[in-house]
Amino acid sequence: MNTLLRIWGILVFIFLFLPIAVIVVYSFNSGTILASWDGFGVGAYIRAINNDVIVSSVVTSLIVAVFAAALSALLGTIAGVALAHAPGGQWWAVGLSGILVLTMVTPEIVDGIAFLPWFVTLGVDANLSPMNHGLVRLVIAHTMFSVAVVTFIVRARMSGVDRRVMEAAADLGASPFHVFKDITMPIAAPGILAGGLMAFTLSLDNTILSSFVQQPGYTPWPVYIFSAVRVALRPEVAAMSTIMLILTLLALGLVALVLRRSGASTKEVISTMAG
Numbered sequence: 001m002n003t004l005l006r007i008w009g010i011l012v013f014i015f016l017f018l019p020i021a022v023i024v025v026y027s028f029n030s031g032t033i034l035a036s037w038d039g040f041g042v043g044a045y046i047r048a049i050n051n052d053v054i055v056s057s058v059v060t061s062l063i064v065a066v067f068a069a070a071l072s073a074l075l076g077t078i079a080g081v082a083l084a085h086a087p088g089g090q091w092w093a094v095g096l097s098g099i100l101v102l103t104m105v106t107p108e109i110v111d112g113i114a115f116l117p118w119f120v121t122l123g124v125d126a127n128l129s130p131m132n133h134g135l136v137r138l139v140i141a142h143t144m145f146s147v148a149v150v151t152f153i154v155r156a157r158m159s160g161v162d163r164r165v166m167e168a169a170a171d172l173g174a175s176p177f178h179v180f181k182d183i184t185m186p187i188a189a190p191g192i193l194a195g196g197l198m199a200f201t202l203s204l205d206n207t208i209l210s211s212f213v214q215q216p217g218y219t220p221w222p223v224y225i226f227s228a229v230r231v232a233l234r235p236e237v238a239a240m241s242t243i244m245l246i247l248t249l250l251a252l253g254l255v256a257l258v259l260r261r262s263g264a265s266t267k268e269v270i271s272t273m274a275g
C-alpha cells in the first residue's frame with residue numbers, strides 16, 4: 001500500500017511540474033513559434049532581453065510585487081498579531097476575520113469590476129491624482145488581495161504563543177514598543193517572511209485583477225503573456241518565464257537560508273515557506 005501511495009505521489013508531482021519543464025526546454029527553441037521546435041539555441045533569451053515591451057512588463061510586475069508584498073506584510077502583521085491576541089468572541093475580531101475571509105473567497109473578476117470604477121471615481125471625480133497612476137492602482141489592488149493571506153499566516157504563527165511571556169516583560173518594565181520589538185517580532189518573523197513571500201508570488205501571478213486596473217505603459221507580465229497567447233506564443237515568452245522562475249527559486253533559497261540561520265529546523269523551514 002505504501003509503495004502504491006509513493007508511486008501515486010510521484011505521478012502527481014510529474015503531472016504538476018512537467019509543464020514547467022516543457023516551458024524551460026522550449027525556451028531554448030531557436031525557432032520563432034514556441035510549439036514548433038527548430039533546434040537548440042539561446043536566441044530567445046537574447047531577443048527577450050532586448051525586447052523593450054517584455055522587459056518593461058517584467059519590471060512592472062517586479063516593482064508591484066515588491067511593494068505589494070511589503071504593504072501586505074506590514075498590514076498583515078498588525079492584523080495577525082491583533083487577532084491572535086484578541087480575547088475570544090470580540091466583535092471586531094469576528095468582523096475583521098469575516099471581512100478577510102470574504103476577501104479571499106471573492107472571485108478576482110468581481111474585485112476587478114469593483115476596483116475599476118472606484119479608481120476612476122477617486123482619480124477623476126475626487127481629483128486624487130495618485131489613483132490615476134498605473135503602478136499605484138496595481139499595488140493597491142494586489143495588496144488588498146494578499147493582505148488576508150499574510151494576516152492568517154501571522155495569526156497562525158502567533159496563536160500558540162503564551163501571552164504571559166509578553167505580560168512578564170511588561171511587568172519587568174519593558175515598554176509596549178520594546179515588547180513588540182524584542183518578543184513579538186522575533187516570534188512572528190518566520191510567519192511574516194512566509195506571508196510576504198506568498199504575497200510576492202500572488203502578485204507576480206495575478207492576471208485577472210491586473211487586467212482590469214492596469215493602465216497603458218504599466219502592463220504586468222501575466223497580462224502581457226495572456227495577450228500574447230491570443231496571437232502566437234513565442235520562445236521569448238518562455239525564455240523570460242524561465243528567467244523569472246530562476247529568480248523565484250533564488251528568492252526561495254534565500255528565505256530558506258535566512259530561516260536556517262535563525263535556528264529553524266528543516267521541518268520548520270518547509271512549513272513556514274508553505275505558509
